[in-house]
Amino acid sequence: MSTSGNCHKVRLLLAQLGTRYRWVEVDSAAGQTRTEAFLALNPNGKVPLIERGDGRVLTESNAILFWLAEGTPFLPADGWQRAQALSWMFFEQYSHEPYIAVARFIRGWTPPDSPRRQELPWLRERGHAALAVMERHLADHAWFTGPEYGIADIALFAYTAVAADGGIELSSYPAIGRWLQALRARPGFVAMSDPSPEVLRNFAASP
């Protein structure tokens, strides 16, 4: 799903690795992750996943990043540093994505009268808490993966870059702003696809 940050992580790393792949668009907002064929690939009904030539499947965006990056400069070779990168990736899935990505989803992909909109103030509060943790790390580190850019940065970039879509402004996080800019300047960087005109209208019209 091109407009999903979790899927974009995989596209961005594949682009930077120069790997050949075929992209199969699956729209979870249209129920396409709930079909029998999709659930046979991922019983948990979530994108992204990768399917290898021999049919073997790997699910969970951050596990996919880890597998693709092994043996490349995008994942540190040192065991302790590798664990630190994983720590940030678990932080992303537990303390960041459930707030920042979900606020964006509710604002863009649910109708203006959805009862889920009541969750937005709390999601934004928790999203800001995650951003504050990131800002603090960036005060004395250039990247999250280790001394060099890599998969923990890609994992955290995906939804941080579009936090404003959920009404979570980044203006009070200068170090995050510099980190986003440095990341966008990396060779092979690709931005996430724009959502549909309807979703863009929802972003513009929503409180």
Added chain:
Amino acid sequence: MSTSGNCHKVRLLLAQLGTRYRWVEVDSAAGQTRTEAFLALNPNGKVPLIERGDGRVLTESNAILFWLAEGTPFLPADGWQRAQALSWMFFEQYSHEPYIAVARFIRGWTPPDSPRRQELPWLRERGHAALAVMERHLADHAWFTGPEYGIADIALFAYTAVAADGGIELSSYPAIGRWLQALRARPGFVAMSDPSPEVLRNFAASP
């Protein structure tokens, strides 16, 4: 925090590895993860964490498991299998723990008139969805980590074993029942500490 499944993961692996360590009890329910001293160790304010002799810190239970298990039989050496283990560990933190552990927390650690109790039916529904994904995997696999028992099993065991505390019964998941039993029979297995008498009373009294 001895009654936290995320902390118990680390204790269980350390016991099975035979590693010497010092346990420092930190009660997040009593605000001890929000002190200045604790936030200096983990700005995200969560247990568990490990601190090495030289003061270096690693946070996030599943990243800690990965670091401790590297080079041991608890983590597969093969890169693809290692990524599959990580995939289950991300599943645990995103699709399992936020429902099964949170239902347990609300039922045991919030007062009977807490408005959070309204979340229980939805948390239980999502918890059962996660258990169904696990049951399906166990229909033709003995373990989650790979051909052998390891850290993905430890990660999923922690809160599955106490799902009933949150009102999520396991009786309709026979394969999960057999897996829990096989896991408890592993050498060096230790069970999670019982919660306080007050929490046990809450479990017994709550709908």
